[in-house]
Amino acid sequence: AQRVTQPEKLLSVFKGAPVELKCNYSYSGSPELFWYVQYSRQRLQLLLRHISRESIKGFTADLNKGETSFHLKKPFAQEEDSAMYYCALGRATGKLIFGQGTTLQVKP
């Protein structure tokens, strides 16, 4: 079965601390993985996708097929990073399977 698991419901860090939001997936084929973010009072939007292999707002995520993980990392958290983060597994039909979401709280 296809599944995305984000084990942490809430992650609270201090400004300047490193951040790692965990994501594990279950999928028999070749996965397409994404991170979506929802800032307060804004719509859900794409943060990054694994095929792009880019850094957005200082965030990176590496696909580890051996561990079936796609963790989101940032070396130094900023207060404006506080948001809800969703890891998602994509299918060719356009369907996205989302994880449960992790709220990142960056304290001053």
Place this chain on the structure above:
Amino acid sequence: DTAVSQTPKYLVTQMGNDKSIKCEQNLGHDTMYWYKQDSKKFLKIMFSYNNKELIINETVPNRFSPKSPDKAHLNLHINSLELGDSAVYFCASSQVYSGVTGELFFGEGSRLTVL
């Protein structure tokens, strides 16, 4: 020039009523979706339409009926509302390429409260 717009943003209604949520996208995408976000913020797909044709229909009660009059619109009608239908409903659109999942563009969400 909003990309994906949904109306209404808030909807409060009594159990047993019928209600609709409308969605429109001006991005020229060929695929539209309805997602449900429950009270625990879990986001789950309900339906997907590609060029007005239903392509994804998850295990959703048949009280929920999507309608796509054209590829820029996807409306959601809910009959006989129940307390458990209270949630935020998100509309989204994307361009589906062969073998590749396109970026989803989401609406702001419609918060439905059933009393």
